[in-house]
Amino acid sequence: MSTVTTYRPTTLRALRDALADGAGGRLVIAGTGTAADWGGAPEYDGVLDTTGMSGLISYNPTDMTVAVQAGMPLATLQETLAEHGQWVALDPARAAAGATVGGLIATGDAGPVRHTFGTLRDCVIGVTVVLADATVARSGGHVIKNVAGYDLAKLFHGSLGTLGVLAEVILRVHPRAAATATLAVRCDAATAFDLGARLIHGSLEPVAVEWCDGTLLARFDGTPGGVEDRLRRARELAGSDATDTADAAADAWAVVGALVRGADGDTVVRIGTAPDRLPALAALVDRAAAEHAVDAAMTSSPFAGAHTVRLRGGAAAAHAAVVTALRTAHPATTVCRWTDGLRAELPAWGEPPPAVAVLRAVKHAFDPDDRLGSGRFAPWF
Incomplete structure (x- = not known):
């Protein structure tokens, strides 16, 4: 029976000594565990705990x-x-x-x-x-x-x-900003992209623009007077569907965080796209989820091209089918939370990127013996 060695250094010297210990074999680096499931499941003989x-x-x-x-x-x-x-x-x-x-x-x-x-x-x-x-x-x-x-x-x-x-x-x-306020607008993805673009190009300088599960959120930071003025002008652009009470804003941003983190039984994936792909991606998520009888929710920072999709309900095979559909259209897709049984249905990564040879070369230069995080990027390397 194999024994897993755990190292918990508290100093740079102790960390160096842990890496120098060849008896440690392959190591997985662990912090507080909030991203332990990202990508492939690592193979390891020892755990290097950085929380010390x-x-x-x-x-x-x-x-x-x-x-x-x-x-x-x-x-x-x-x-x-x-x-x-x-x-x-x-x-x-x-x-x-x-x-x-x-x-x-x-x-x-x-x-x-x-x-x-x-x-x-x-x-x-x-x-x-x-x-x-x-x-x-x-x-x-x-x-x-x-x-x-x-x-x-x-x-x-x-x-x-x-x-x-x-x-x-x-x-x-x-x-830190002296004041902050959030505009919330119920709308579909296409409207969110159009309204978000107008808020940005209208010199309103939102510090964050997020479309989460059917609501566009635009956050404004700055001086109290400046925030109040920009929020007023943003409300005029958005029309009658806009709300901006403090309670509603706090609840809306809490929904973003909960969706990104997911819960036991969920599958959560991160997707990178060009900024203007939000409407097409949202339509794909709805279509694939409906086809495979999975509940899907999505939050996006559209103008950064960063999206998170949470899948809930249904069998692991159904989750795998939805993730495969997303990967086919958007290869830059990372699985961050795996529902039970999903790893048996789905490889950790989709098609390798064009630069995979460069990634392999960098890995070989830094870690030629594949001691660290072995399997995280399998089957790419």
């Missing part, structure tokens, strides 16, 4: 930079920054469940404010990583415009723990 590396290394509110160990939960970091009226401009649904900074980089996860601020790859200005052979590598630093060396943060973004272990992260932070 959760400390604040340095924080200079004046310079608007913060350095943390990668195992720090984003929610904890946001609480620290809030004391100085600042935040990391990121709002992934998994943050509420305890997702770590390193885990969010490794998954490339983000929330609705990606419309304005992008993802963590746009907030990271420096990283320290430990490679499979225990080499410690650094890139970037505490200066926002630092461009020296290779940008390891962007390379590790979305790597699902297959290239190395993020140990330390330096982030740029932003001021």
